[in-house]
Amino acid sequence: MARDLPRKDRTIVQPRLGPVGWLRFLWRQLTSMRTALLLLLALAVAALPGSVLPQRSIDATRTTAWLEEHSTIGPVLDRFGFFSVYASPWFAAIYLLLFVSLVGCVLPRSRQHWRAMRAAPPRTPKRLERLPAHATATVESDPETVLAALRSTLRRRRYRVHAYDESSLSAEGGYLKETGNLVFHLALLGVIVGVAIGHIWGWKGDVILPQGQTFANTLIRYDTFSPGPWVDPDDLRPFTLTLDRMEARFEETTKGSGQFGTPRDFTAYVKIADQPGETPRPATIKVNQPLSVPGGTAFLLGNGYAPVVTVKDAKGEVLYHDATPFLAQDNNYKSVGAIKVPAASPKELGFTGFFLPTASLSDSEGPVSLFPDALKPALVLTAYEGTLAPGGRPQSVYTLDTSELTQLKKPGTTQPLTIWLEPGQTYTLPGGRGTITFDSVERFAGISIRHDPGKWLTLGSALLMVAGLLASLLVRRRRVFVRVSPVEAGGSTLVTVGGLAKDDDEGMPDVLQSVLDSLTAAPGERR
Amino acid sequence: MNENLATNANLAMYSAMAVITLSMLAYALYLAGLVPARTASRDAQRSEVLVGAEGETPSPPAATPPGALAGSDEVPLRARKAGAIAQLLAGLGALLLVASVALRGLAVHRWPLGNMYEFGTFAAMSVMVFFVAWSTRRDLRWLGLFITAPVLLLCGLTTTVWYTQASGVMPALQSYWLVIHVTIATISVSVFTLGAAVAVLSLVQARVETSGKPSLLDRLPSSKALERMAYGFHVVGFPLWTFTVIAGAIWARQAWGSYWNWDPKEVWSFIIWVVYAAYLHARATSGMRRTQATWIALAGFACIIVNYAIVNVYFVSQHSYSGL
Ligand code: HEM
Numbered sequence A: 001m002a003r004d005l006p007r008k009d010r011t012i013v014q015p016r017l018g019p020v021g022w023l024r025f026l027w028r029q030l031t032s033m034r035t036a037l038l039l040l041l042a043l044a045v046a047a048l049p050g051s052v053l054p055q056r057s058i059d060a061t062r063t064t065a066w067l068e069e070h071s072t073i074g075p076v077l078d079r080f081g082f083f084s085v086y087a088s089p090w091f092a093a094i095y096l097l098l099f100v101s102l103v104g105c106v107l108p109r110s111r112q113h114w115r116a117m118r119a120a121p122p123r124t125p126k127r128l129e130r131l132p133a134h135a136t137a138t139v140e141s142d143p144e145t146v147l148a149a150l151r152s153t154l155r156r157r158r159y160r161v162h163a164y165d166e167s168s169l170s171a172e173g174g175y176l177k178e179t180g181n182l183v184f185h186l187a188l189l190g191v192i193v194g195v196a197i198g199h200i201w202g203w204k205g206d207v208i209l210p211q212g213q214t215f216a217n218t219l220i221r222y223d224t225f226s227p228g229p230w231v232d233p234d235d236l237r238p239f240t241l242t243l244d245r246m247e248a249r250f251e252e253t254t255k256g257s258g259q260f261g262t263p264r265d266f267t268a269y270v271k272i273a274d275q276p277g278e279t280p281r282p283a284t285i286k287v288n289q290p291l292s293v294p295g296g297t298a299f300l301l302g303n304g305y306a307p308v309v310t311v312k313d314a315k316g317e318v319l320y321h322d323a324t325p326f327l328a329q330d331n332n333y334k335s336v337g338a339i340k341v342p343a344a345s346p347k348e349l350g351f352t353g354f355f356l357p358t359a360s361l362s363d364s365e366g367p368v369s370l371f372p373d374a375l376k377p378a379l380v381l382t383a384y385e386g387t388l389a390p391g392g393r394p395q396s397v398y399t400l401d402t403s404e405l406t407q408l409k410k411p412g413t414t415q416p417l418t419i420w421l422e423p424g425q426t427y428t429l430p431g432g433r434g435t436i437t438f439d440s441v442e443r444f445a446g447i448s449i450r451h452d453p454g455k456w457l458t459l460g461s462a463l464l465m466v467a468g469l470l471a472s473l474l475v476r477r478r479r480v481f482v483r484v485s486p487v488e489a490g491g492s493t494l495v496t497v498g499g500l501a502k503d504d505d506e507g508m509p510d511v512l513q514s515v516l517d518s519l520t521a522a523p524g525e526r527r
Numbered sequence B: 001m002n003e004n005l006a007t008n009a010n011l012a013m014y015s016a017m018a019v020i021t022l023s024m025l026a027y028a029l030y031l032a033g034l035v036p037a038r039t040a041s042r043d044a045q046r047s048e049v050l051v052g053a054e055g056e057t058p059s060p061p062a063a064t065p066p067g068a069l070a071g072s073d074e075v076p077l078r079a080r081k082a083g084a085i086a087q088l089l090a091g092l093g094a095l096l097l098v099a100s101v102a103l104r105g106l107a108v109h110r111w112p113l114g115n116m117y118e119f120g121t122f123a124a125m126s127v128m129v130f131f132v133a134w135s136t137r138r139d140l141r142w143l144g145l146f147i148t149a150p151v152l153l154l155c156g157l158t159t160t161v162w163y164t165q166a167s168g169v170m171p172a173l174q175s176y177w178l179v180i181h182v183t184i185a186t187i188s189v190s191v192f193t194l195g196a197a198v199a200v201l202s203l204v205q206a207r208v209e210t211s212g213k214p215s216l217l218d219r220l221p222s223s224k225a226l227e228r229m230a231y232g233f234h235v236v237g238f239p240l241w242t243f244t245v246i247a248g249a250i251w252a253r254q255a256w257g258s259y260w261n262w263d264p265k266e267v268w269s270f271i272i273w274v275v276y277a278a279y280l281h282a283r284a285t286s287g288m289r290r291t292q293a294t295w296i297a298l299a300g301f302a303c304i305i306v307n308y309a310i311v312n313v314y315f316v317s318q319h320s321y322s323g324l
Helices: A007-013 A019-030 A033-047 A060-069 A073-079 A089-118 A143-156 A175-201 A455-474 A508-520 B003-054 B077-108 B116-135 B141-159 B176-211 B223-256 B264-284 B290-314
Strands: A133-139 A160-162 A168-173 A203-210 A214-216 A224-227 A240-250 A263-273 A281-286 A291-293 A296-312 A318-323 A335-341 A348-356 A359-362 A366-369 A378-386 A405-407 A419-421 A426-428 A435-451 A478-486 A493-501
Touching: A019 A089, A033 A089, A033 B264, A060 A073, A089 A175, A133 A508, A143 A160, A143 A168, A143 A478, A143 A493, A143 A508, A175 A455, A203 A240, A203 A296, A240 A296, A240 A435, A263 A291, A263 A296, A281 A291, A281 A296, A296 A335, A296 A348, A318 A335, A348 A366, A378 A435, A419 A426, A419 A435, A455 B223, A478 A508, A493 A508, B003 B077, B003 B141, B077 B116, B077 B141, B116 B141, B116 B176, B116 B290, B141 B176, B176 B223, B176 B290, B223 B264, B223 B290, B264 B290
Parallel strands: none
Antiparallel strands: A133 A493, A160 A168, A168 A478, A203 A224, A203 A435, A214 A240, A240 A263, A263 A281, A291 A296, A296 A318, A296 A435, A335 A348, A348 A378, A359 A366, A378 A405, A378 A419, A426 A435, A478 A493
């Protein structure tokens, strides 16, 4: 196109968008309502896969299993972050753009609204009959009295009123609508800041605490500890928590589908001492009733069984005696765990297998539990010997690393040795390796201690959002104009009112009518 | 647990279904009865719009609001009879549903919102109660068929595939937050349901209007009035849903230690919230057509259905309360 033009004109038609112009153009696109709309829809779509695919942060085991089952598509999805959707760059990109857009949209609007709230309503239009809603009435009174009455009526209804001349009024109300809208959008930012603070300075730690044991709040006592990037674990406050008793009740009477055996009550009876050396005071932690502890809150998030097991050598010397937590695998608390006896000689001993609170031997599934309560408990174990921690690597306490262990066999066969123990029973290991005794069953409590310094900001902002939303959606922005003129004969006044609303507003005629009606109300009302 | 009360709750539920079925049939007869009067009605509706907008005196509050049917004297006697019976039966059906929910609550000694069956029954009840209450203020006989039919579908599903025997609830549900969060959620879903029913009608009506062919829908409010009515419902439903999500987050912290964990149920509640926010945006965006916005609202309702019927039952989630 430019080629056809004479030289002189070329500079004019060439696009004059320099880098700054481009930025301004992009900014205007980004902060338009249409873009916000697209980004909102994109956010909804992007959130979706995280509900279908297992997420690492929620259930790492299920994620690993899914990846093993889908060996072709799995790694591809993994590369693009589909197993941690809510921490993925593309999800973050959408919400960050949305928030940039929001700031770019809301700040100028706040400034505008601030000005509008202090400015007078616009001039009264010449012909109110042209407005979409209007009404007239003749009143037995002079124009000044009528105007004064209408002015006070409108004021009482929280309209801002201004008179540009002697025979008219301009009034505007419902500024709260826009205020509410801005509060809503700004509070949305507050929520995000609160969440970010929680991620940066918050921490959580989980501990499995068998009955009778005491937890001291230090880093090494936690089974898992996940701090935010700016958390100093040395700042943990030194309280202690003792589990006296863990109570669990399950549905025993209702036999209906999906009800029998479901949990009905979990309560952890504890003793807490805020400082070392302080006399501990009793407290309870229940699901839905967390306990405030120094520097955080303690939640009861799990429970299970910790069979007490004693292992002795052939001379009767105790090598191991402990309540050993087994982790529940199903709703009937079929639990897995491991017992590690590094003190055994000449080779270290390890046991692994199931704890069954209500044990039964099923033909198809082997050992199962029929009910979650400890009605007929049993331990079903196999035994290993060798090196428990090859290379001194850190180990899970719930599983055995069998890479340098060999399984014990039933004497005189090639079949693995299976030990079935009920409380009080002792099994004598073959080959003079000693004995293993199942003494009793204890319960454990799975306690999670968490600290989130951003939660109040998040909650406050969220409630502010609701308030802003209600104002934004339920308040109506309305303009009401009044014009009066004396009727020739008899000192009465012709009043015309007209209304203008932002959106289509079914209520406008009613508002105008009630404004007019106020003129004929009891005389004491006007002033 | 009181077996006797639980049995009576089920009895009330089945009676409600029978009564609402009859009500639905009567509403259908009402609509069918309108047909002969249809040519006259078009003009009536036109003139009514004119009166509302530009008449010499604005209509007083008692007058038929724009969007309602033209004056009832134009409705043939046959249709009027059917309409009256339908309204009466709808009221009775609503009462029976209230009785069913109340008896179930008394039977289990807790707030009756603990599993899929109870969510569904409660939702059906609140849709019917809102509809009946709203009918006392406006002529909504034209809407009856489109409310009773989905309510019946819902009752049918709850009493068959989602039925759960009366029982206590697991510890995570034993909290006053159940009363706050789940009740508001169910009410919000009911309001969205009413909104979706009207929204669908507004889309169909818009199509009928552009085609210009005479149709049964001529006796219904204009697509513009329907769209505005649907918007009204969503404007009530959205803050309720916002509050539902917030209350859920507060409860999640009480029960599970973390207010937001991207659990599938949380994800879908968030998606629903975002889609309805998009609807409100679309409606306020200049240059977007109202029908386009309405489609977004219906997408939001589709997400509600997914959240309820699919996520509750099939997704691996901490919210495994369906009782199935
Ligand atoms: C997290 C994202 C957002 C959410 C959830 C959200 C939500 C809402 C809601 C619920 C409304 C009320 C609609 C109404 O008054 O009819 C609204 C209005 C509005 N939003 Fe947003 N918004 C978001 C982001 C944005 C952004 C990024 C912009 C700017 C581009 C924006 C601009 C507006 C405007 C201008 C209105 C006023 C509509 C009116 O005047 O009626 N919003 N928003």
